[in-house]
Amino acid sequence: MILHVDMDAFFASIEQAINPRLKDKPLIVGSRGNKMHTVVCAASYAAKALGIYSGMPSREAFARCPNLEFVEADQSKYIWTSEQIFELLKSFNFPLNYASIDEFQMDLGAHENPVSLGNELRKQIYADFNITASVGIAKNWLLAKLASKLNKPDGLALINDENFEAVLRKTSLDELCGMGGKTGQVFIAQGLKTCWDLYLNLPAFFDNNPSKFDENPGKSSELPKSVSHSYTLPKVQINHQVIQAWIRLLAEMVGTRLRQQNLVSATVHLWLNGPEIGNFGAQKTYPNQATNDGFEIYQRASKVMARLAAKNPRIRAIGVTCSSLSLSVYQPLFSEEIRREGLIKALDRINNRFGEGSIYPAITSFTR
Amino acid sequence: MNQNSFSPKARWDRFEPDKTGFNPDCLNERIEVLAFFKHTKIFPKSFIWNNKEYKIETITYNWQERIGQALINYFSVLSSGQMYQISFNNSTFRWQIDKLMQ
Numbered sequence: 001m002i003l004h005v006d007m008d009a010f011f012a013s014i015e016q017a018i019n020p021r022l023k024d025k026p027l028i029v030g031s032r033g034n035k036m037h038t039v040v041c042a043a044s045y046a047a048k049a050l051g052i053y054s055g056m057p058s059r060e061a062f063a064r065c066p067n068l069e070f071v072e073a074d075q076s077k078y079i080w081t082s083e084q085i086f087e088l089l090k091s092f093n094f095p096l097n098y099a100s101i102d103e104f105q106m107d108l109g110a111h112e113n114p115v116s117l118g119n120e121l122r123k124q125i126y127a128d129f130n131i132t133a134s135v136g137i138a139k140n141w142l143l144a145k146l147a148s149k150l151n152k153p154d155g156l157a158l159i160n161d162e163n164f165e166a167v168l169r170k171t172s173l174d175e176l177c178g179m180g181g182k183t184g185q186v187f188i189a190q191g192l193k194t195c196w197d198l199y200l201n202l203p204a205f206f207d208n209n210p211s212k213f214d215e216n217p218g219k220s221s222e223l224p225k226s227v228s229h230s231y232t233l234p235k236v237q238i239n240h241q242v243i244q245a246w247i248r249l250l251a252e253m254v255g256t257r258l259r260q261q262n263l264v265s266a267t268v269h270l271w272l273n274g275p276e277i278g279n280f281g282a283q284k285t286y287p288n289q290a291t292n293d294g295f296e297i298y299q300r301a302s303k304v305m306a307r308l309a310a311k312n313p314r315i316r317a318i319g320v321t322c323s324s325l326s327l328s329v330y331q332p333l334f335s336e337e338i339r340r341e342g343l344i345k346a347l348d349r350i351n352n353r354f355g356e357g358s359i360y361p362a363i364t365s366f367t368r
Numbered sequence: 369m370n371q372n373s374f375s376p377k378a379r380w381d382r383f384e385p386d387k388t389g390f391n392p393d394c395l396n397e398r399i400e401v402l403a404f405f406k407h408t409k410i411f412p413k414s415f416i417w418n419n420k421e422y423k424i425e426t427i428t429y430n431w432q433e434r435i436g437q438a439l440i441n442y443f444s445v446l447s448s449g450q451m452y453q454i455s456f457n458n459s460t461f462r463w464q465i466d467k468l469m470q
Contacts, residue, residue, distance in 0.1 A: 018429040018444040019451050019469050076433035077442075130429075355435035 001108040003118055004136040004144035005089065005125075008153035010102035011042035011078055013131040015071045026050055027069040030058050035070040037234065042073075045153055078102075085125060092121070103148075105141055118156045143206065145177050146195070168196040168206075223263065223325050229253045230319030236275065238314045245366035247305070248298045250320040252361060255294030258322060259348060264290035264330070265322035268300040273317040276310050283321075290326055293344060295361070297322060392468040399454065401463040410441055415454060417465055422447040444469065 007013065011029040016022045026047035030038040036059050043052045043061075047068065052061045062068055082101045089096055095107040108114050118135040125133045132154035136147025143159045150157035150167065159167050174184045176195050192198050199206050229250045237243055247270070258265060269283035282304045291297065301320050332338045350359045397417065404411040410430075414423045426446040433440045438459035445452050451469035456462070 014429070020428060020446075021451070077429075077431045080431040080433065351436065353436045355438070358436065 001111060001114050001137055001139060002141045002144040003094075003106045003108050003114060003121075004099070004138075004141065004148045005085075005104040005106075005121060006134050006136070006145070006148040006152070007085070007102035007125075008132045008134055009042060009044050009048070010082075010131070011073065012044040012047070012071075014077055014081055014129075016044065017130040018077070019071075022069050022071070025069050026052070026065050026067070027071065028052060028058065028061055029071050029073050031073055034234070035072075036062065081129060081131075085129065088124060088128060089121065092117070099141075099145070103145070105144065108137075115156065115158055122154070122156065140206075142177060146171065146175070149175065165196060168199055169194055171195045173198055223327070224261070226269075226321050226323035226325065227254050227257050227261075227263070227265070228269075228319060228321035230271065230317065232273075232317040233315065236314045236316050238312060240312060241363075242366050243315050243318070244302065245363045246318050247301050247320060248294075248361055249364040249367050250318060251298035251301055252294035252364065254320050254322050255292050255297050256348070256351070256356070258292035258325075259328075259344070262328050263325045264292045264328045265297070266290040266324035266326070267322065268297055268304065269319075269321040269323065270301045270304040271317075271319035271321070272305070272308070272313075272315055274313050274315045276313045277308065280308060282307055283323075285324060290324070290328075290330075292328060293340070392470075395465050395467055397465050399463050399465050401454070401456070403456075410443075410456060412443055412445065412454060412456075412463075415463065415465070422452070442466070 012027050015027065015029060016025075022044075024046060025044065026049075027044040028040045028047055029042040030040060038058045040052060040054055040056045040058060040061050042054055043056075047061070047065065050065050052064055052068070058070070078101060082098075086096070086098065086104060089104055089106060092106065094109070094111075097105045099105050108117065111117060114137045118137055122133050122135055125131065134148050134152045134154060135156040136144045136150065136159070137157070138144040138147050138159040146167070147157040147159045172194055173179050173188055173192055176184075176198070178184075179187065179198075187198060192201065195206075231246060231250060233246065237246075266287060266289065267283055267285040269281065271279070271281040273279050284300060284304055286300065297320065332341050347359055351357065400416040402413045402415070404413060411427065412424055414421055416422070424445045424447055427443050428446060428451070429444045431442050433442065436459075438457050441456045441458070443454050443456075445454060453466040453469055455464055455466050457464075
């Protein structure tokens with residue numbers, strides 16, 4: 001049996017635990033900056049009841065509810081809380097895995113009373129953090145995740161052989177994990193409306209869903225496929241220097257993460273979004289010239305950007321991705337390379353000691 | 369997903385507070401704190417800010433963040449009907465008031 005824990009309105013709930021004045025009020029958590037020029041990262045249940053949802057522009061949210069409370073997102077709180085919940089769940093001694101920052105899965109095996117265990121988990125989470133969780137229990141992770149949504153918020157649901165058909169009949173297809181996007185549209189276009197319709201046509205999808213657990217959760221020996229960072233700018237930007245500064249910053253962030261994992265990358269992909277260009281994405285591979293130097297990554301990304309047909313396009317969002325990853329084994333031979341490597345190591349030591357961003361490429365100051 | 373924890377995004381865009389003027393959302397002023405240390409946890413009891421003592425009635429939440437080698441402990445506290453966020457840096461041993469919470 002798999003037990004799936006899904007925190008209720010995670011970011012918003014944490015902010016309400018921090019500031020009791022916000023409890024039971026319609027509240028959104030948005031990114032930093034002007035609260036009228038951002039998107040909703042998370043909405044409290046009172047806000048959701050007014051039709052406000054994650055991803056909605058904040059301006060629209062405030063139009064629906066002028067008295068909406070707004071809190072700037074603070075990732076450190078949410079990450080720390082997520083890690084503490086993970087530690088709490090670990091104490092139950094079952095194989096445990098992250099599904100996302102606010103979702104966790106435990107492999108209960110043949111535990112004789114999973115419902116009682118699920119309720120105990122919810123109770124302990126509330127006692128320690130003053131926030132609620134919903135739990136789903138089923139024979140595999142897909143059904144357990146579905147079950148966790150059935151009695152939200154602060155609820156528990158079990159999908160077993162007795163209620164399997166009834167639950168699937170009343171659940172629309174797009175509520176199933178993996179069916180919300182284009183894949184779901186394909187099935188819906190063929191006339192499948194509910195999860196039961198899908199089960200009748202594809203029973204293996206529900207019965208044979210592989211477990212997400214490895215023998216050593218969290219310690220995969222596989223290399224990641226890519227490392228990337230992207231950012232939506234506070235406002236549309238046309239200043240070429242500012243755009244280059246953001247690409248430099250994102251390239252440096254990617255390079256830092258590559259170096260932390262002792263990886264190098266041969267392929268750089270640049271993604272840009274703007275009103276005139278829509279979504280632009282292109283990449284270039286440098287065989288036998290893999291790198292984890294942020295400046296090198298930035299130069300390669302800039303060459304990709306030069307392929308843009310539009311001159312001085314307005315840019316709304318930027319992303320830099322490095323792929324074709326391998327372990328770093330190259331030892332620099334030439335004096336300039338050795339000097340450069342020494343410089344990068346020194347910068348990493350400073351940032352590791354005093355915090356990321358303590359020392360940074362000068363051009364990135366244009367992003368502040 | 370198969371990981372034990374998340375790496376916080378790089379704080380390259382860390383906001384630098386405006387040094388002039390009073391900004392309740394970003395005070396970052398040193399305070400003196402009376403705190404109770406029990407096992408691995410810290411329980412602030414009162415603090416002095418601008419020569420005035422604030423008795424902490426409730427700690428509503430606390431969390432931690434690592435910045436470089438420093439571990440920052442944050443506390444949201446209630447005193448006389450006003451919420452404050454204070455923090456302790458275990459590297460510099462500095463207590464500060466981060467902001468007034470609206």
